[in-house]
Amino acid sequence: MMFSKACEYGIRAAVYIALQSLDGRRVSVTEIAGEIDSPIAFTAKILQQLTRNNIVNSVKGPTGGFEIERKDMDRVNLSMIVKAIDGDNIYVGCGLGLKECNADKPCPLHDKFVDIRSNLRTMLKSTSLYELATGLEVGLTYLKR
Amino acid sequence: MMFSKACEYGIRAAVYIALQSLDGRRVSVTEIAGEIDSPIAFTAKILQQLTRNNIVNSVKGPTGGFEIERKDMDRVNLSMIVKAIDGDNIYVGCGLGLKECNADKPCPLHDKFVDIRSNLRTMLKSTSLYELATGLEVGLTYLKR
DNA sequence: TTTAAATAGGATAAAATTGTCCTTTATTAA
DNA sequence: TTAATAAAGGACAATTTTATCCTATTTAAA
Ligand code: FES
Ligand code: FES
Numbered sequence: 001m002m003f004s005k006a007c008e009y010g011i012r013a014a015v016y017i018a019l020q021s022l023d024g025r026r027v028s029v030t031e032i033a034g035e036i037d038s039p040i041a042f043t044a045k046i047l048q049q050l051t052r053n054n055i056v057n058s059v060k061g062p063t064g065g066f067e068i069e070r071k072d073m074d075r076v077n078l079s080m081i082v083k084a085i086d087g088d089n090i091y092v093g094c095g096l097g098l099k100e101c102n103a104d105k106p107c108p109l110h111d112k113f114v115d116i117r118s119n120l121r122t123m124l125k126s127t128s129l130y131e132l133a134t135g136l137e138v139g140l141t142y143l144k145r
Numbered sequence: 146m147m148f149s150k151a152c153e154y155g156i157r158a159a160v161y162i163a164l165q166s167l168d169g170r171r172v173s174v175t176e177i178a179g180e181i182d183s184p185i186a187f188t189a190k191i192l193q194q195l196t197r198n199n200i201v202n203s204v205k206g207p208t209g210g211f212e213i214e215r216k217d218m219d220r221v222n223l224s225m226i227v228k229a230i231d232g233d234n235i236y237v238g239c240g241l242g243l244k245e246c247n248a249d250k251p252c253p254l255h256d257k258f259v260d261i262r263s264n265l266r267t268m269l270k271s272t273s274l275y276e277l278a279t280g281l282e283v284g285l286t287y288l289k290r
Numbered sequence: 291t292t293t294a295a296a297t298a299g300g301a302t303a304a305a306a307t308t309g310t311c312c313t314t315t316a317t318t319a320a
Numbered sequence: 321t322t323a324a325t326a327a328a329g330g331a332c333a334a335t336t337t338t339a340t341c342c343t344a345t346t347t348a349a350a
């Protein structure tokens with residue numbers, strides 16, 4: 001709805017990797033896909049994007065897998081993940097589909113839409129991977145159901 | 146981003162029809178598509194959905210076209226249009242793609258997501274077609290660019 | 291040094307969304 | 321009554337998104 005499937009998988013995967021990294025565990029694509037209930041090969045593609053964007057870290061070979069350093073869990077927020085996967089249309093796009101959102105020649109929904117979008121942006125920017133992972137750790141939230 | 150292309154066209158079309166109906170003019174699909182800059186045949190499909198959902202009124206034959214009664218411009222809000230075209234996933238869906246949004250077994254983003262979504266729902270429900278059409282009429286907003 | 295395990299990446303396939311074309315139906319006006 | 325006009329609807333095509341499969345590359349451990 002708000003995010004593409006790829007983006008949803010990407011966020012869930014990143015949170016799971018963070019959670020495991022808090023325990024010092026490196027995780028494979030297969031494990032991740034199993035734990036977040038996503039298609040394996042498609043998830044692998046998305047993890048490549050996250051890796052290229054320095055959101056998670058990948059290590060090849062035996063004992064390899066994905067991980068994220070403790071300090072990066074603070075640095076990485078949802079806005080970065082969404083941008084890496086869905087691009088910044090969520091920020092610059094017009095709610096009614098005009099070429100771009102432009103206050104000088106606004107669509108009828110502009111003012112109200114900008115309002116909502118601004119809340120969303122603030123939320124995404126201020127939500128770190130660490131914050132999401134710790135909720136999971138405590139058992140208050142879930143990545144599949 | 147937030148709405149499908151079909152939904153964006155649908156909202157723009159409905160607003161244009163409302164605007165013209167304020168002047169007592171009935172409009173054809175061809176005119177609508179021209180004025181909101183959308184593909185004609187695809188727009189026709191979307192207008193069928195709006196008609197079936199009693200959001201706009203259609204009249205066949207010469208002098209026919211689409212219109213919306215003054216009182217319906219107050220009754221119809223954006224939420225109704227979005228539901229008619231995109232369904233209610235926007236209301237019941239989980240932001241991270243879990244089967245459904247459920248506070249009893251929430252995803253890590255649930256609380257923050259519900260917040261944003263609630264703002265969005267309130268906005269959509271409280272925005273009438275009449276309100277959007279009058280902004281256009283006054284020349285403050287635009288349906289294409 | 292070989293083997294096996296893991297990610298990277300290219301090629302394709304399937305599904306969903308977006309878009310087009312053509313025929314049918316209804317209705318107005320000549 | 322006929323002709324012309326406009327929406328309704330069915331079939332199909334193109335594009336985008338989602339998903340799969342297979343090979344190459346890297347690397348750790350036996
Ligand atoms: S112009 Fe449409 S949302 Fe800004
Ligand atoms: S469970 Fe994910 S948004 Fe409610």
